[in-house]
Amino acid sequence: MTTTKSAPTTGSDRILNFSAGPSTLPESVLRQAQQDLWNIDGSGIGILEHSHRGKVFDRVIDEAVADCRTVAGISDDYTILFLQGGASLQFGMIPLNFLTAGRTADYADTGVWAKKAMKEAQKIGSVHCAFDGSASGYDHTPDGTETTCTPDAAYFHYCTNNTIYGTQYPAPPTTDAPLIADMSSDIFSRPIDVDAHAMIYAGAQKNLGPAGCTLVIIRKDFLQTASRDTITMLDYFAHAANGSRLNTPPTFAIYVMGLVFKWILDQGGLATMRTRNAEKAALLYTAIDNSGGFYRPVSKTRCRSHMNVTFRTPNEALDEAFLQEAKTHEMSGLKGHRDVGGLRASIYNAFPRAGCAALAQLMSDFAARKG
Numbered sequence: 088m089t090t091t092k093s094a095p096t097t098g099s100d101r102i103l104n105f106s107a108g109p110s111t112l113p114e115s116v117l118r119q120a121q122q123d124l125w126n127i128d129g130s131g132i133g134i135l136e137h138s139h140r141g142k143v144f145d146r147v148i149d150e151a152v153a154d155c156r157t158v159a160g161i162s163d164d165y166t167i168l169f170l171q172g173g174a175s176l177q178f179g180m181i182p183l184n185f186l187t188a189g190r191t192a193d194y195a196d197t198g199v200w201a202k203k204a205m206k207e208a209q210k211i212g213s214v215h216c217a218f219d220g221s222a223s224g225y226d227h228t229p230d231g232t233e234t235t236c237t238p239d240a241a242y243f244h245y246c247t248n249n250t251i252y253g254t255q256y257p258a259p260p261t262t263d264a265p266l267i268a269d270m271s272s273d274i275f276s277r278p279i280d281v282d283a284h285a286m287i288y289a290g291a292q293k294n295l296g297p298a299g300c301t302l303v304i305i306r307k308d309f310l311q312t313a314s315r316d317t318i319t320m321l322d323y324f325a326h327a328a329n330g331s332r333l334n335t336p337p338t339f340a341i342y343v344m345g346l347v348f349k350w351i352l353d354q355g356g357l358a359t360m361r362t363r364n365a366e367k368a369a370l371l372y373t374a375i376d377n378s379g380g381f382y383r384p385v386s387k388t389r390c391r392s393h394m395n396v397t398f399r400t401p402n403e404a405l406d407e408a409f410l411q412e413a414k415t416h417e418m419s420g421l422k423g424h425r426d427v428g429g430l431r432a433s434i435y436n437a438f439p440r441a442g443c444a445a446l447a448q449l450m451s452d453f454a455a456r457k458g
């Protein structure tokens with residue numbers, strides 16, 4: 088049995104955090120935030136204490152928007168917003184703003200989060216379930232032949248990466264309707280076809296920063312079609328008109344997101360993220376595939392996630408034994424979601440490749456001993 092410890096940085100007192108979110112952030116971002124918490128930009132005031140209307144925060148939010156555009160190649164046709172209420176509030180805001188009377192919205196149900204989004208829309212208006220993944224235990228995202236679309240739908244909503252099951256769309260679905268994506272668990276993990284979408288949103292706490300902020304990227308002509316009847320805090324148009332500062336925004340979360348955007352750019356951008364993430368995921372999928380059937384993957388091969396790698400050992404007792412061994416290797420957060428069971432390794436952008444290698448090694452050793 089390999090006993091090598093595998094902390095993310097040499098001499099670090101931190102362990103390998105495979106949590107599905109909130110999750111591992113880049114070390115350089117955390118170090119910068121430590122400094123700026125005390126005194127940012129030589130202002131004598133820490134980032135937590137600055138007014139959201141002052142010059143320092145103007146700089147922070149303006150750079151965050153600009154860097155976000157650069158990271159994903161987002162044109163001026165799109166507005167970038169930093170909102171609160173998590174991705175879950177978007178589930179309600181989207182139909183409130185865009186599911187207008189007489190229209191139907193299409194939803195692909197690829198699991199818990201996609202279904203929650205659909206259920207919120209059902210409270211507001213007419214919804215068509217364009218794909219029902221429940222029949223196959225949410226083990227895949229649909230290919231082109233499995234989806235049925237409503238003519239002239241208000242929009243088509245899908246979830247690019249299903250955190251709980253470890254399934255991921257290899258490419259955006261095809262539809263004539265405005266496409267809306269929940270990218271909470273894979274945003275900026277690979278290049279994005281922004282122009283294929285009317286709107287993209289993501290809770291920050293996996294690939295972008297701390298919980299408490301949701302990134303929303305919305306096409307301006309689509310925004311123009313929003314209903315203005317809703318209360319102000321749920322009105323995208325009002326948020327856009329006020330540059331995400333309709334009220335006091337989550338200043339610290341926006342600040343950290345800005346640092347994460349700079350980190351992505353420093354690393355080489357989304358193409359680098361894609362290559363790294365594919366390599367990291369491949370280490371774990373290889374361990375699964377080479378285990379002679381000891382590990383059973385949850386997701387179909389075609390749509391395996393590069394962010395959440397889900398698998399089971401032959402039984403629950405072995406799942407538990409694996410978790411206990413992982414603990415002795417300074418690995419945490421590997422328990423599968425309660426709806427799926429088994430094991431789940433969440434390996435977002437900032438999770439180190441060495442951590443994936445260490446887990447793959449443990450998986451192979453464990454299978455050899457228990458198989």
Ligand SMILES: Cc1ncc(COP(=O)(O)O)c(C=O)c1O
Nearest residue numbers: 173174175200250269271272290
């Ligand atoms: C894909 C996806 N969408 C939405 C959510 C809900 O996010 P929040 O907790 O920010 O509302 C999650 C949370 O894990 C998620 O994984």
